[in-house]
Amino acid sequence: MNIRLSDFIKTLNKLRKTKNLSSIKKQITGVKTKIALRNLGNENGAAIRGDILVSELEQILKSQTQQRALYYINRLHKSLKQTKTNPINDLNLSRWKEYDNIITDSLWLFDKRDSTGTHLGWYWGNFVPQIPHQLISRFTKRGDWILDPFCGSGTTLIECKKLGRNGIGVELNSRVAKKARQLISKEQNPYKVSTKIVTGDSHNPQFATRNYQLPTTNFQLAILHPPYHDIIKFSKNRSDLSNAKNTDGFLSMLGKVVDNVSKVLEKGRHLALVIGDKYHKREWIPLGFYSMNEILKRGYTLKSIIVKNFEETRGKRGQKELWRYRALSGGFYIFKHEYIFIFQKKNH
Ligand SMILES: C[S@@+](CC[C@H](N)C(=O)[O-])C[C@H]1O[C@@H](n2cnc3c(N)ncnc32)[C@H](O)[C@@H]1O
Structure with missing residues (x-):
């Protein structure tokens, strides 16, 4: 069964208001386990790459301070909600980490x-x-x-x-x-x-x-x-x-x-x-x-x-x-x- 993107965003929203670092980490660990087991699909059926999301969540888990954790949570929240496009291609730069098939080396x-x-x-x-x-x-x-x-x-x-x-x-x-x-x-x-x-x-x-x-x-x-x-x-x-x-x-x-x-x-x-x-x-x-x-x-x-x-x-x-x-x-x-x-x- 897929986890819906909207549900994941709601979870992130809740986490943004959490005041305690260990509580943030506990919840993130729970979400991470779910994502590792299932795909994350949005309402249109398009999938968000689970491995990229898991690595983002791992970064949050490594945070030493609540401030740092919130910074990563906010960044992830923004990247999933906003589409950052440009006039010459269809790449969504909010999700740039997913384009590892696109070569940027010379x-x-x-x-x-x-x-x-x-x-x-x-x-x-x-x-x-x-x-x-x-x-x-x-x-x-x-x-x-x-x-x-x-x-x-x-x-x-x-x-x-x-x-x-x-x-x-x-x-x-x-x-x-x-x-x-x-x-x-x-x-x-x-x-x-x-x-x-x-x-x-x-x-x-x-x-x-x-x-x-x-x-x-x-x-x-x-x-x-x-x-x-x-x-x-x-x-x-x-x-x-x-x-x-x-x-x-x-x-x-x-x-x-x-x-x-x-x-x-x-x-x-x-x-x-x-x-x-x-x-x-x-x-x-x-x-x-x-x-x-x-x-x-x-x-x-x-x-x-x-x-x-x-x-x-x-x-x-x-x-x-x-x-x-x-x-x-x-x-x-x-x-x-x-x-x-x-x-x-x-x-x-
Ligand atoms: C290096 S090959 C291109 C191969 C192509 N990229 C492919 O994957 O099949 C160059 C091609 O340019 C064509 N060609 C050479 N002079 C041309 C011209 N004046 N106008 C159009 N095509 C030309 C040749 O017939 C040849 O098929």
């Missing part, structure tokens, strides 16, 4: 990809679903619109469906777009959001015009996962960023995509760039930082540089020893990380 280490639902990981060059999951949870609300101009297999759009956000992807390769559409349509849609993949070129000046049939021109988040220049050749199409002649050509094409995205991204909202570096003729090319600079020229504030671990691509997995030998003999390092740069569009 180092993201994932030991395996999320393979729930239709996340099959079939596309060479995809990203792990945890990346869009983190970004969407942190920077959007239910019903917001998310743009992914390098949609690939549609990882972002699958996460949109799971998290109740609308998502638009643009993908140059029509075969990839078709397969992605099929998979996305198989993903459940509990929040009845809209997702669409447009087959098109994100660096085309016509982007954001009628030709591209974007269902909205007002996005709240953009997630960009371009080719890491020519590390993987995605197609033979000249508009494909993986076919840029050199690093400058790549940066110029990426800049055009960012210009297009900026036309449809709401002011004050976030743009995330997921990218890695590359070697060219035994020289480390800091593609990530060059790309970061390209975006900073375009009216954005840098909010974070996240380093994410990177497992061997399928091609390299079988050649681990060979790569290690090459690294030792050639005096270089094997890539084990990529970047997630987070920018905020300036308000003016």
